Amino acid sequence: MSRVLIAEDLYLLRDGLVHLLQAHGFTVVAAVESGPELLDGLVELRPDVSIVDVRLPPTFTDEGLQAALAARRQVPGLPVLVLSQHVEQLYARELLADGSGGIGYLLKDRVLNAEQFVDAVRRVAGGGTAMDPEVIAKLLASNARHEPLAALTPREREVLEAMAEGRSNAAISQRLYLSESAVAKHTAGIFAKLGLAPSDDDNRRVLAVLAYLNSR
Amino acid sequence: MLRRYGRVLTLLGLSVVQLAVTLVAATCLLLSFALGMVFLYPPQVRLVRGLAQDVRRRVATWTGISIDPPYLPEPPPPQPGPDGMYLSERTLYRTPRIPAWNARWKWMMTDPASWRDSLWLLLDPLIKICLLPLLLVLPGRGLRVYALWCELLLSPTTTSRLARQLTRLNRVRNLAADSQAAEMRRIERDLHDGTQARLVAIGMTLGAVEELIDRDPASARALLAKAREASADTLTELRRVIRGIHPPVLAERGLADAVRALAMDSPLGVSVEVDLPHRPEPPVEAAVYFAVSELLANAARHGDARTATIDIRGDDADLRVSVTDDGFGGADPSRGSGLTGIERRLAAFDGLMAITSPPGGPTSVTMVLPRALPQHWAGNLPTMPRWKAALVALLWLTAWCPLFPQGIVAAIFKIIDFGHRSWFLALYLPGPWQWPAILFMIVLGVAMYVLAITIPAAHARERWMVQTAPPRLWFRP
Numbered sequence: 001m002s003r004v005l006i007a008e009d010l011y012l013l014r015d016g017l018v019h020l021l022q023a024h025g026f027t028v029v030a031a032v033e034s035g036p037e038l039l040d041g042l043v044e045l046r047p048d049v050s051i052v053d054v055r056l057p058p059t060f061t062d063e064g065l066q067a068a069l070a071a072r073r074q075v076p077g078l079p080v081l082v083l084s085q086h087v088e089q090l091y092a093r094e095l096l097a098d099g100s101g102g103i104g105y106l107l108k109d110r111v112l113n114a115e116q117f118v119d120a121v122r123r124v125a126g127g128g129t130a131m132d133p134e135v136i137a138k139l140l141a142s143n144a145r146h147e148p149l150a151a152l153t154p155r156e157r158e159v160l161e162a163m164a165e166g167r168s169n170a171a172i173s174q175r176l177y178l179s180e181s182a183v184a185k186h187t188a189g190i191f192a193k194l195g196l197a198p199s200d201d202d203n204r205r206v207l208a209v210l211a212y213l214n215s216r
Numbered sequence: 217m218l219r220r221y222g223r224v225l226t227l228l229g230l231s232v233v234q235l236a237v238t239l240v241a242a243t244c245l246l247l248s249f250a251l252g253m254v255f256l257y258p259p260q261v262r263l264v265r266g267l268a269q270d271v272r273r274r275v276a277t278w279t280g281i282s283i284d285p286p287y288l289p290e291p292p293p294p295q296p297g298p299d300g301m302y303l304s305e306r307t308l309y310r311t312p313r314i315p316a317w318n319a320r321w322k323w324m325m326t327d328p329a330s331w332r333d334s335l336w337l338l339l340d341p342l343i344k345i346c347l348l349p350l351l352l353v354l355p356g357r358g359l360r361v362y363a364l365w366c367e368l369l370l371s372p373t374t375t376s377r378l379a380r381q382l383t384r385l386n387r388v389r390n391l392a393a394d395s396q397a398a399e400m401r402r403i404e405r406d407l408h409d410g411t412q413a414r415l416v417a418i419g420m421t422l423g424a425v426e427e428l429i430d431r432d433p434a435s436a437r438a439l440l441a442k443a444r445e446a447s448a449d450t451l452t453e454l455r456r457v458i459r460g461i462h463p464p465v466l467a468e469r470g471l472a473d474a475v476r477a478l479a480m481d482s483p484l485g486v487s488v489e490v491d492l493p494h495r496p497e498p499p500v501e502a503a504v505y506f507a508v509s510e511l512l513a514n515a516a517r518h519g520d521a522r523t524a525t526i527d528i529r530g531d532d533a534d535l536r537v538s539v540t541d542d543g544f545g546g547a548d549p550s551r552g553s554g555l556t557g558i559e560r561r562l563a564a565f566d567g568l569m570a571i572t573s574p575p576g577g578p579t580s581v582t583m584v585l586p587r588a589l590p591q592h593w594a595g596n597l598p599t600m601p602r603w604k605a606a607l608v609a610l611l612w613l614t615a616w617c618p619l620f621p622q623g624i625v626a627a628i629f630k631i632i633d634f635g636h637r638s639w640f641l642a643l644y645l646p647g648p649w650q651w652p653a654i655l656f657m658i659v660l661g662v663a664m665y666v667l668a669i670t671i672p673a674a675h676a677r678e679r680w681m682v683q684t685a686p687p688r689l690w691f692r693p
Contacts, residue, residue: 054468055468061467061468061469062468062469085455085458085464086455086458086459086464086465088464088465088477088480089477089480089481090465090469090473090476090477090480093480107451109448109451109452112444112447112448113444138480138481141481141483142480142481142482142483144483145483145522
């Protein structure tokens with residue numbers, strides 16, 4: 001049973017998240033509504049996973065993001081899933097910069113699809129990553145003209161997108177209606193084209209891909 | 217040297233013309249005011265203004281002392297009322313001719329510059345005669361003194377300066393209001409055609425679900441899924457609209473990071489350099505953000521560029537932004553509406569935009585927003601010169617001496633006829649000089665105190681003007 005901390009200033013959404021996660025077997029250890037509270041909670045309670053809104057009181061700027069980054073500097077690898085009304089490559093890069101995994105960055109809209117959202121929370125709690133498809137689309141769009149990426153086949157691109165979102169081979173094969181061995185073949189092809197060292201560990205593989213996309 | 221004498225000769229030669237103009241102008245004035253031939257007045261003013269303008273121009277090229285034309289801005293052409301008639305004073309006219317004439321007449325009559333011009337014209341020959349020896353011996357000096365004389369009567373008064381500034385500000389304000397209104401209309405359209413329509417559709421779908429839920433749960437479930445999808449689409453749409461109003465990154469992180477985020481999202485390889493000590497005010501940030509966004513989009517769309525450089529820096533209180541790309545150039549502000557949009561946005565901040573885009577590239581756009589940054593960043597608030605500060609200190613230290621002992625106390629001693637003279641200077645003077653000396657001491661002391669107070673006060677006022685006067689056309693609540 002995972003212990004969850006929720007930081008969200010809108011009462012309705014906070015309450016909804018608490019119910020949603022309790023219904024899926026999580027224990028909510030704290031539900032806070034401001035930046036300073038969040039940082040204290042993250043460092044003292046060390047939840048298995050936290051769900052953090054970027055904009056929080058008192059300044060309503062990027063309070064939540066800053067608190068999450070600060071907490072992860074103190075407790076490396078502390079799993080945090082950041083929610084926002086808009087996604088920015090800039091924030092994704094900052095979250096991924098320490099390269100230690102256990103990070104998620106999703107649009108608030110994704111809460112609408114409870115199954116996928118809870119799946120993402122579990123992935124982050126397990127040290128994996130969950131990147132919003134829109135972040136990945138932006139990353140790929142801004143890299144579109146670069147050579148190795150332009151050389152990928154459409155199928156490999158789809159696999160790359162799914163992989164960058166943080167999905168395992170099994171999840172990718174389900175989503176794209178491919179056999180797992182076919183997905184494995186595609187990932188190997190992608191890694192060869194991008195010049196990355198292949199890795200069997202799902203999380204490390206995802207981080208490698210994200211680091212590659214971010215480095216451009 | 218020869219050239220200077222040439223100029224002096226021209227100046228003296230001009231006197232002949234001036235004399236003729238003076239005669240004509242005087243006749244015109246006499247006829248128009250004594251005999252009511254008012255139609256002679258405007259040409260007379262035009263004639264004198266033309267002559268004065270010519271002298272201003274000559275003086276500027278000869279001595280470098282530039283004298284701005286002082287005239288009030290010309291009145292705008294009369295606007296017809298709702299009934300198509302033109303109102304002037306309390307009379308309605310069918311055609312704009314007479315109202316326009318009245319407005320021009322009033323404009324010329326009431327402008328003090330017209331009368332200052334006339335005064336100058338009248339006195340100028342006298343001044344030239346007085347300056348003649350100097351002009352002949354030291355032509356350079358002489359011309360400078362003559363220029364100063366011209367400046368005295370031909371330069372703008374504070375009133376006309378302010379009037380000019382006001383017209384300009386009015387124009388800029390209208391421009392800013394226009395662009396804001398256009399922006400509002402665009403947002404309204406976006407919300408109306410996009411978000412609102414989608415919400416209506418979701419409401420209708422949910423209504424249908426309500427109908428179906430008992431009879432046909434399977435299709436109700438399908439409709440619910442559709443409604444959820446539509447709500448997600450609405451959110452995406454709304455995000456796009458919000459980005460167009462005020463990008464969230466800009467609100468959260470400020471200009472530097474917002475421009476970096478723009479650079480990351482651009483398909484170009486963009487390098488960003490931002491050198492600002494603090495965040496500028498929000499309206500300035502937004503204007504610069506949208507300008508850079510538009511320029512990057514242009515570079516990618518039309519210029520076929522691969523890389524771009526963005527440079528944002530504070531130059532004293534001026535904000536300088538330059539965007540350079542390696543596309544094939546040929547950008548033309550008169551064709552693209554994007555560039556005119558940027559110009560209009562910048563106009564609200566007195567901003568200027570310069571584009572160099574030779575065919576074949578590269579394209580470089582530089583924008584300057586003068587005094588857009590708070591003055592105190594630049595650290596160039598006028599400080600009091602050291603000698604003035606020292607003078608003020610000296611005044612405070614010594615002013616008591618003439619006022620009290622040498623002035624007032626000596627006066628009291630003199631009144632009560634106290635035998636002692638002590639160190640009171642005035643009492644050592646011969647009898648009739650004693651009172652004047654005492655009065656002089658009192659006046660001296662008071663004057664020293666007045667100076668000690670007014671020097672810092674004048675400086676404080678100057679400083680306050682600098683702090684509050686930047687041409688910012690927006691207000692913070």
